[in-house]
Amino acid sequence: MRLGKRRALxxxxxxxxMTDRNLAYxxxxxxxxxxxxxxxxxxxxxxPKPKSRAWALVCSLAALALTLxxxxxxxxxxxxxxxxxxxxxxxxxxxxFKPSTQDPKNSELLKTFDETLxxxxxxxxxxxxxSKSFFPLEVPGNPSEVRFDAWSNPPVNASMxxxxxxxxxxxxxxxxxxxxxxxxxxxxxxxGKQYTDTATTDNARIIAxxxxxxxxxxxxxxxxxxxxxxxxxxxxxxxxxxxxxxDYDGANQHQLTHIGSISLSPRISPDGSRLAFSSVxxxxxxxxMFSTELxxxxxxxxxxxxxxxxxxxxxxxxxxxxxxxxxxxxxYVCDASGSGMRRLTTGKxxxxxxxxxxxxxxxxxxxxxxxxxxxxxxxxxxxxxxQRMTDxxxxxxxxxxxxxxxxxxxxxxxxxxxxxxxxxxxxxxxxSKQWVQLTHDGGRNDFPSWSPDGRHIVFQSSRTGSEQxxxxxxxxxxxxxxxxxGRNSQPNWSWK
Amino acid sequence: MAADTEIFFEHSHLAKPxxxxxxxxxxxxxxxLLLGLVLHGNRGGGWGAGGGxxxxxxxxxxxxxxPANPTQTQNVLANESKGxxxxxPELQQVEPEAIPIPGKNAKVKPKPVxxxxxxxxxxxxxPETNEVPFGGGGPMSGPYGTFNAAGAKGGFGFSGGGGDFGxxxxxxxxxxxxxxxxxxxxxxxxxxxxxxxxxYVTFDINxxxxxxxxxxxxxxxVPSLDQSALRALQRIDTFGPLPSDYSxxxxxxxxxxxxxxxx
Numbered sequence: 001m002r003l004g005k006r007r008a009l010x011x012x013x014x015x016x017x018m019t020d021r022n023l024a025y026x027x028x029x030x031x032x033x034x035x036x037x038x039x040x041x042x043x044x045x046x047x048p049k050p051k052s053r054a055w056a057l058v059c060s061l062a063a064l065a066l067t068l069x070x071x072x073x074x075x076x077x078x079x080x081x082x083x084x085x086x087x088x089x090x091x092x093x094x095x096x097f098k099p100s101t102q103d104p105k106n107s108e109l110l111k112t113f114d115e116t117l118x119x120x121x122x123x124x125x126x127x128x129x130x131s132k133s134f135f136p137l138e139v140p141g142n143p144s145e146v147r148f149d150a151w152s153n154p155p156v157n158a159s160m161x162x163x164x165x166x167x168x169x170x171x172x173x174x175x176x177x178x179x180x181x182x183x184x185x186x187x188x189x190x191x192g193k194q195y196t197d198t199a200t201t202d203n204a205r206i207i208a209x210x211x212x213x214x215x216x217x218x219x220x221x222x223x224x225x226x227x228x229x230x231x232x233x234x235x236x237x238x239x240x241x242x243x244x245x246x247d248y249d250g251a252n253q254h255q256l257t258h259i260g261s262i263s264l265s266p267r268i269s270p271d272g273s274r275l276a277f278s279s280v281x282x283x284x285x286x287x288x289m290f291s292t293e294l295x296x297x298x299x300x301x302x303x304x305x306x307x308x309x310x311x312x313x314x315x316x317x318x319x320x321x322x323x324x325x326x327x328x329x330x331x332y333v334c335d336a337s338g339s340g341m342r343r344l345t346t347g348k349x350x351x352x353x354x355x356x357x358x359x360x361x362x363x364x365x366x367x368x369x370x371x372x373x374x375x376x377x378x379x380x381x382x383x384x385x386x387q388r389m390t391d392x393x394x395x396x397x398x399x400x401x402x403x404x405x406x407x408x409x410x411x412x413x414x415x416x417x418x419x420x421x422x423x424x425x426x427x428x429x430x431x432s433k434q435w436v437q438l439t440h441d442g443g444r445n446d447f448p449s450w451s452p453d454g455r456h457i458v459f460q461s462s463r464t465g466s467e468q469x470x471x472x473x474x475x476x477x478x479x480x481x482x483x484x485x486g487r488n489s490q491p492n493w494s495w496k
Numbered sequence: 497m498a499a500d501t502e503i504f505f506e507h508s509h510l511a512k513p514x515x516x517x518x519x520x521x522x523x524x525x526x527x528x529l530l531l532g533l534v535l536h537g538n539r540g541g542g543w544g545a546g547g548g549x550x551x552x553x554x555x556x557x558x559x560x561x562x563p564a565n566p567t568q569t570q571n572v573l574a575n576e577s578k579g580x581x582x583x584x585p586e587l588q589q590v591e592p593e594a595i596p597i598p599g600k601n602a603k604v605k606p607k608p609v610x611x612x613x614x615x616x617x618x619x620x621x622x623p624e625t626n627e628v629p630f631g632g633g634g635p636m637s638g639p640y641g642t643f644n645a646a647g648a649k650g651g652f653g654f655s656g657g658g659g660d661f662g663x664x665x666x667x668x669x670x671x672x673x674x675x676x677x678x679x680x681x682x683x684x685x686x687x688x689x690x691x692x693x694x695x696y697v698t699f700d701i702n703x704x705x706x707x708x709x710x711x712x713x714x715x716x717x718v719p720s721l722d723q724s725a726l727r728a729l730q731r732i733d734t735f736g737p738l739p740s741d742y743s744x745x746x747x748x749x750x751x752x753x754x755x756x757x758x759x
Contacts (some may be wrong), residue, residue, distance in 0.1 A: 059525025090667075090670070159668070181666060181667050183666065184666055184667075185665070186663070186664070187664050190667055191738075217736060218667070219667060219671060219673045220671070221674065221675040221734075221735050221736050222671075222705045222733075222734035222735050222737065223736075271645060312589070403731075405731075431681075431682075432683050433680075434683070465722075471560075
């Protein structure tokens with residue numbers, strides 16, 4: 001009897017705790033509910049608000065503003081806008097282009113063209129690409145065939161549409177391409193282009209690159225696209241470490257130098273005509289120069305000591321490099337011809353890997369081992385105002401962003417035996433010294449280099465087991481492998 | 497008869513050893529239980545108490561100094577932002593109402609039986625959920641304010657003068673907005689400021705797309721905020737050339753900056 005009572009008591013306790021727990025759970029749920037959306041705490045966000053409604057709101061507001069302000073007629077146009085309106089990526093629909101002639105080679109070129117155009121726009125990082133599986137069955141080939149509601153309503157929900165046609169006539173390929181603003185049915189055309197060239201797949205690829213760059217230029221705020229840029233890198237595919245080049249998307253890889261020793265740290269000049277790199281000679285490391293226009297080596301004076309890591313200034317008139325001609329490796333600056341060497345850093349410890357501020361050309365960042373482990377430093381181009389950027393670890397290979405605002409570099413933040421973390425790519429805002437890690441948990445990542453549009457970074461990674469070239473967006477997303485054979489390292493993105 | 501007596505005799509003869517046997521068995525088991533109680537009875541209390549012997553001290557794993565993630569990773573699968581799909585409300589099977597058998601002198605006629613297909617589906621009360629349906633959540637996560645947050649105050653305002661630039665070239669307005677927002681570095685604002693009045697900056701965009709004539713139209717009263725807004729514009733080289741079919745030589749823009757710490 002006593003036992004039974006005790007059991008009952010226990011059971012009672014159990015229910016008590018159960019209700020307590022439920023209470024706590026409900027409280028928690030309610031808190032979550034109110035915390036979830038601070039902008040609209042009271043109303044349940046249950047009703048679907050498709051983009052079109054937001055746009056309808058915009059349009060109605062615009063119309064209202066129009067009627068209100070139509071009395072105040074001014075000589076020129078006004079735009080009133082601000083922050084906090086939500087900046088989203090443009091939703092872009094890129095259906096396959098239509099064949100405009102009956103030539104049998106059309107399909108082959110169309111395939112290359114469509115793939116290249118879609119990938120270029122996808123890689124740009126400023127668009128939200130609509131999956132092709134959502135597209136209506138009828139794709140337009142010219143402006144009269146565009147059905148606005150089919151493309152701007154769900155499921156496509158696009159705000160911009162890229163379409164056109166391609167046709168071969170008499171050995172020449174003709175491409176018409178349009179960019180339409182689907183929300184603006186009155187004057188939708190943003191861009192209309194016509195291209196013609198001899199009908200080869202390479203030309204189809206180039207036309208796609210050009211058209212993609214035009215679209216990116218318009219919708220990306222006046223920044224040129226990178227579809228025609230090149231990436232220079234070191235590869236041992238020929239048996240020696242030589243300088244190679246490829247398109248930005250990894251296509252068209254071929255060897256540039258045939259020196260037969262070891263060549264490292266390729267740096268293309270801002271105009272793309274000359275390539276500086278360091279190479280082993282019989283006695284030491286020297287800076288060598290390759291002309292991409294003449295497609296052969298051109299002369300550059302040999303210095304004594306170890307000469308490494310050349311870097312072009314943004315006007316292409318000067319080279320910064322690391323030379324040990326006077327003892328420890330220090331940063332020097334010389335003219336593009338190799339004359340007028342000037343020493344910028346002094347003191348103990350190696351200084352290597354200079355990189356110019358690409359926007360102003362007034363500062364140089366470099367790596368110095370003066371305090372032990374290598375760290376990133378910046379200084380003015382005359383060697384004054386030395387500042388240390390990294391506080392700890394092992395930081396190497398800086399690259400200055402095209403807008404002059406950021407440095408990207410490889411960093412072992414916790415360096416030492418058994419320390420957690422790995423060699424990863426970091427991005428630092430120079431003015432505030434705030435940094436963010438871009439790669440995570442993927443082998444050794446090193447040698448980052450900025451793309452000319454400042455939205456991409458190419459780097460070397462061993463995440464697949466061997467050193468290969470990868471690209472990513474400058475926020476660390478959309479990581480893509482570009483090289484697959486041999487060992488490839490030290491990529492350098494061209495300036496345009 | 498004699499056999500019977502013999503059996504009885506035998507029986508009475510066995511009684512004593514049986515008693516002994518039982519007694520000894522009971523005594524033995526009693527002894528065993530007693531022994532167990534005496535020797536091991538107290539040991540149970542020490543279970544899991546640790547302390548004695550060569551036991552290894554176990555530390556909590558959470559105290560291992562693992563490096564904290566420096567950035568707020570926005571894991572798609574497990575973050576605190578709302579989902580993009582609305583889960584389908586569970587369908588409730590409604591039992592058909594029992595039809596009363598009509599009595600002989602029933603005054604009320606039975607209602608005609610409606611088939612299940614004819615029945616109007618009652619609107620399900622929408623479950624109050626935390627989810628946001630597809631397309632309704634805006635960017636899944638990130639620093640962007642929702643549209644209606646600022647829209648309520650006026651939001652986008654295009655005003656037409658000589659032409660209607662804002663309507664015709666909405667894509668260009670978008671580019672301007674995005675580019676300024678990208679180049680506005682909030683850390684330049686005095687960290688003691690929690691929120692401030694809206695600062696209005698006006699500027700012109702020439703045909704090449706360069707911002708010119710940048711000036712503060714209406715100050716927020718916070719000098720560092722005004723300065724950061726101006727710097728955002730000064731950082732921009734170009735918005736891209738004005739649309740080629742636009743006839744004017746420049747466009748004037750009024751851009752406002754809403755500052756809120758953490759927002």
